[in-house]
Amino acid sequence: MSRKRFEAAAATAAASLGLTRTKALATLLSQGRSPAYILGRLQTPAALEAVSELLASMTEDGVPSAETAAYLRGYAAAWTRRREDTEARAVWSGPSTPGTPGRSTAQVLTEVVGAAQHRLVAVTYSARSYAPLTAALSEAVARGVTVDIVVETLKGAGGLLSGSEPGDAFSRIPGLRLWHWPTGQRPTPGSRLHAKLAVADDRILFLSSANLTAAGAERNIEAGVLLNGGPMPGRMADHIRELQRRGVLARWPGA
Template identity: 60%
Template structure:
């Protein structure tokens, strides 16, 4: 494994752990703690696999523990600085307004997925195959990016959705082991009639697209839909963490 692969694993660990736990991890490595001790000390269950991958990368690259600790502290400092810089842009679908600087939903969906290096999380109410987005997701999966998509189901929508299951919009991605579809089972809904109505896209816990558009051609291009694209700050990571915790608790479950 190359040093570049180690650095990618370290960057992922910092994004998942956050600065405080990253500094704890760096201290444990500097003190020569064992793999078992470190993995046991990780307080976030969802971070365990990420730290495990990092430790494997360290072993394969043969990097001394002290040097790894310095890398992690440096990454944590840079990550903290990056999170302090937040950029928010308006995003719209539908008729353009020449001269007004807003980005289109269709452009944002494809370009943001195209930038993914580790993780794509998406949630949508309805979904229909939209070729540019499907192609971007396929390319991400081919790069080894983990893709998790939460959809509503016909049953869950209680008659408010018609036609094929929304999950069928992503059938072309079925052969990729890094792509997983999720749903909100009826037995996890406290109120009858509750819907999975969120529409978000989170990439690498650094970029968040939040808006009214479903993952359909109509939502991306034809309807008048509004949203915001957020780069930096805490919102992308917190949104991803919320979805991951819902998955861990079984509120969201794999769609089979």
Template identity: 55%
Template sequence: MSRRVFEQVAERVARLLGPARTKDLAGLLARGRGVEHALLALPQPAFAEALRAFYAVTAQQAVPRAEAAAYLRGYVAGWNGERRLEDVRTVWSGPATPGVPVRSTAQVLVELVNGAERELLAMTYAARPYLPLTAALTAAVARGVDVHVVVETRQGAAGLLTGPEPAAAFTGVPGLRLWHWAPEARQGAGARQHAKLAVADRQTLLVGSANLTESGVRRNMEAGVLVTGGTAPERSAEHIRELQRRGVLVPLDPET
């Protein structure tokens, strides 16, 4: 009997739970625990639907629980292998120094966008048009990449941002989706969207101090890290998508 449906559901629940909780679920299965016990042991509401689906398909396809546990442990082992292959490098804006090989933020950012094939998520506090980035984003959308950019707004920054709205930096990129932190979802009047990152295809993550401005990626002295492989890129993308799903991040009309 084909186990493809079971394998798909197992992968889905494992990616949702993450390595530690997937290992916990495998332990429950190995001890013969059913879905109600799993829901109590892993009580987060976001997990409930996936856990029920996993147990239902396991039963429908007559997969022994010990075998299901082995599948899940295989995913955990795979993640552990990915961690060993994780590559982390420093990225800098501003002046270079002789004899110390570092990559510039501007170069890495454009390369990351140009390398995206399916999904590109970015977050920034301030933003100004930067032609190499605008061109890269336009090309990404044109080749079918799902591009989302989260920006702060002047209202959200409560007077700390001047000039045009940060969203205006991306109005020349048709098909790009803009988001912002909903005011009603913020905890206090001083809360601001200050994250600065970009993640491509859930495989490469650039995170640092630089805003998506020419000053940030070229002229200022800014520092960041580029993470390739491992779980950090995927977890970052999952967090952004979950914030969107929950309405913490909401679509932004740049004309308003």
């Protein structure tokens, strides 16, 4: 029997939830919980649509809850095995020397976006329209990737950023979801959203000093590390999802 809708929905839900919450969903399903109870317990805004589609596909394709739970645990086990091996590479932009790592910030940034098949999350302090990145993000959304960008606001920067809102750099990408750190959620005045990173499918993590700008990608001296596999990409993505769930990170005003 063909179960294409279910199989596709399970893959999307697992990718949206990440390892920890995929296991939690499997547990709720194995307990025979109702769809309303499951959606209420997960409270993961970035994944509610994907989980709702999975629950609907179970009914349409006649897949029992226990079987779905086992299916999801299979995904989790595969991720765990894959995470045991980590490949780390240095990334550098700026003046080179004979020992300079061969991969530039601009190259790696677009490659990470291009590698995402299910979910991409990126965090940046400053952002300005940068054509190669805009094209890569647009293509990711078009192929069905859930793209979340967390960016600082002019208000949050407290006068340290000028010009248009950093979030405006992504305004021409339909379907991209924009997030920020509300000032009311910050522990003290003057706290900044200063992280710069990108995670693709909980398996590739790019940590960098570079903002999502042309200057950060091509002109400045910037350094970073690219991790492929291992536990860190998933843990970082899980952390961001939890901040979203708790409301520490909120959707961009008007989004």
